[in-house]
Amino acid sequence: MTTATTGRSAADRVTGTAHTRVEGRDKVTGAARYAAEIPFAELAHGWLVLSTVARGRVRALDTDTVLAMPGVLTVLTHHNAPRVDTDFVGMLGVPPDPGTALFQHDRVPHRGWPVALVVADTPEQAREAAETLVVHYDEEPHDVAFSAGREAEAYPVDGHMPAVMEKGDLDRELAASAVVVDAEYTTPEEHHNPMEPHAATARWEGGRLEVVDSNQGTHWVAGDLAKLFSLDPGTVRVRSEHVGGGFGSKGVRAHQVAAVMAATVLHRPVRVVMTRRQMFSLAGYRSPTAQRVRLGADPDGRLRALEHRSLNQTSTVHEFVEPSAATGRSMYAADAHHTVSRLVRLDVPTPTWMRAPGEAPGSFALESALDELAEKCGVDPIDLRLRNEPAVGPVSGLPFAGRNLVACFREGARRFGWAERDPRPGVRREGRWLLGTGTAAASFPAMAMPSTASVTAEADGTFTIRINAADIGTGARTALTLIAADALDVPTDRVLVRIGDSDLGPAMVAGGSAGTRSWAWAVMAAAEELRRGLAPGADIPPQGITVRSDTTEAVGALAQKERHSFGAQFAEVAVDPATGEVRVRRMLGVFAAGRIVNPLTARNQLVGGMIWGLSMALHEEAVREPASGGVYGADLAGYHVAAHADVPHVEADWVDDPDPDDPVGIKGIGEVGTVGAAAAIANAVWHATGVRHRDLPIRPDRILSAGGDA
């Protein structure tokens, strides 16, 4: 038995000071094991066979040949796979993507649809057999051609945002506007491509289903697997210790379901790993968007009308909305405010959440349109935004829980040297390069979801935090260590944070930039209660003293407000009009994102988000091939993301953004860094060249085709 010792001075607080990742050493030395690296005895390996047609039916599979191949244990198809139940609503409030209901019927709704799983003793045997398997299809004509022209077939659907919001008389305000911008923008299909591919190992152990996976929320995945396989929730355990990136793609996907099916049939552990190429049809993606923005303003730039219409594609089996039109609802005051996000169904895989879903493409369109309005009005782009700064939610009428966008612009403009900017486009040359600068605003909702946590005062004087968080590279584990240390008033080396295990209980997923906000809330609640109940010098029994928290009530009691993080993005670009090359020279983002827990990892998140936006602006595009229905060049040689050489001096910082009424004060920083970054770059390209680019990515062929002849 030991005695509890806490107590530090306020100066010892660790939140707000830079800390390297607690698991950093394990990661850089290779000691940290990722899902596909964890050894299991008697492990078998599954390889998914994907459809090579974009629509039709599986007529027959020549499984006999494959079953005779070396090492092959079984081939699961719609003829013999275990049945699953998809009639449920999952943790995130939506029914499961039918893409996770593997091998339940013969229909093929898109190219790359799983039609079989080949399981063998080694991954090489499984792969060779899977690639040998001949599948016969009754092919039907398919349609994957997304464009603005599909508007007539489109319909609005509420996703994680309402599809339609309308305030005021749009036509009247547009007619009364001295200046109108009416422009169409497109963004292409984009893929998450986390460094670590999706991987899961499933086994039955002592009557429980255990899945070792790489995901963004083990409670979420365990819950959905339990429902899919009609299992008691307590009999499913999902672990996900280290995750090499997720970005929205690592939820319940074909690999976990396939691994569970095979482990169930074979009574031995089975691992299924997606290849990079398979990820392009199995891991979700961001839908292409076609957007139209109409802005009506008085001569001084004050907005009378804001209309934003967005179209995205989804599959024929599931509705997913990329709510790009919603991005402006909290941004700018306007007398008439109409926004609608719609979708059209095509023979494509179902898109999903991808870093700043809605806001990333939506802000490209809206923030480009504002730049066009500034140009037309002859108003500085920052002044234009300040003139349209709302006092309350422009559509909701709710008060803001902190809105420091103006402070972001003021600080950003000062540091970027915006005041010296000549607004004229196409007049700065340095050798073969035309130079320009651009800016854009950013915002992202600050959500919270109920979570549970427990904090144990151990007999040895340390504290164990159990919170089912997911650290997908964000530094969440470290942030929670700092939060707990301060709440307990002990040094960080006495705090051990355990995450990534569904047995730890329900908690928010790593998503919506709401992970750290939601988890920290639960950790603080439990830690503070423990500290209050723990008299200095009190005896700690050998089993420790544990306090549990559940923030369901507290989160529900949060006052209705417009809660967002905000930011101001700045970019300087160089464009060679002779070759079409665009180089970003520097970027600056200044954010108002609540309380910053760990400046080191926070900067990493924000800079990473800005680079994501750079990559979106200049590089990323998955070309969906009309003839085959698949993605052309589906690998990292064909799908370009920004390379190191594309990433210049990128600086991110933040302004004070306190909200005394908020119990945690953390707003989330995983996505706001991406929002507006592409628009800032596109606006800078216009400033450099005098040519507007409304279609992403802004590649050399587009610069040259737009009239870049030197």
Add this chain to the structure above:
Amino acid sequence: MREFGYHRAYDVTGAVALLDGDTDARFLGGGTNLVDLMKTGVERPATLVDVRELPLNRIESTPDGGLRIGATVTNSDLAAHPEVRRRYPVLAQAVLAGASGQLRNMATVGGNLLQRTRCGYFTDVDSPCNKRDPGSGCPALTGEHHNHAILGASGHCVATHPSDMGVALTALDARVSYETADGPGELPIADLYLPVGKTPHRETALPQGALITAVTLPPTPTAANSRYRKVRERASYAFAIGSVAAALDLRDGTVHDVRLAFGAVASRPWRAYAAERILTGAPAGADTFVAAADAELTAARPLPRNGYKVTLMRNLVVAVLSELAEEAAR
């Protein structure tokens, strides 16, 4: 992935004998392309003969003042070699414009010349492709082709050759030496790659089972003033969408000698002979350079979505030649 046999060869005769005309066997150099193609099932060799340990990793001056580069010299060593940098800067620049440091440390000169196109239809075994599967068709003609060929292609294949190094070697009139079971042979690099025509699957004029042993550069004083400019869709680690290798010798403001080759526009590194003819003997200047570029590019047959390459190549030729002319005048 198909199981395969692996042999390591230690001398050239042994390597050629190990392959022994087996059409199901491949020489393995740095493996930076072949191994990728094996993973995706484009290549399914039964046997690999590893040639990395062959004594072909030297760069030596030839008696006439040229340079002989062994086939297993790595891209990194080639680009760093002082004589290459001094006498043939265009070659060092071209090599450094390709791939990444890690890949250049592995990739070899012989393998670089024989690398396959990165056309996305070629690398996807579920797509038709006349180069991979003769007679199956070419989806690029009506599909994705914004980075496909504008010169020398055919209705059977519009893929481009991905090498940067090869573009410089083509400008420099390199000669490719090889060994077969019947003895050694040599080809000018201009004859190494076959025209596309109806047989895009037949890529080189090398005899079956031949092993490239060296690349020889003739003495080329003009190359001392030379340059490689590559345009790609990101700043590094991407194949070209257009590139130019150029060497220029000016005498009293007149083009005395010029070498010009294009990359990423054809099934092979493209020597711009028509442009060279216009340039030679003409006064150096923007008008001449534009005329030269246009003379070469009149043969361009762009597809619906790669017409920008004509503009790009024209602008690149003018830019690179202007820079070289400026430097020569200094």
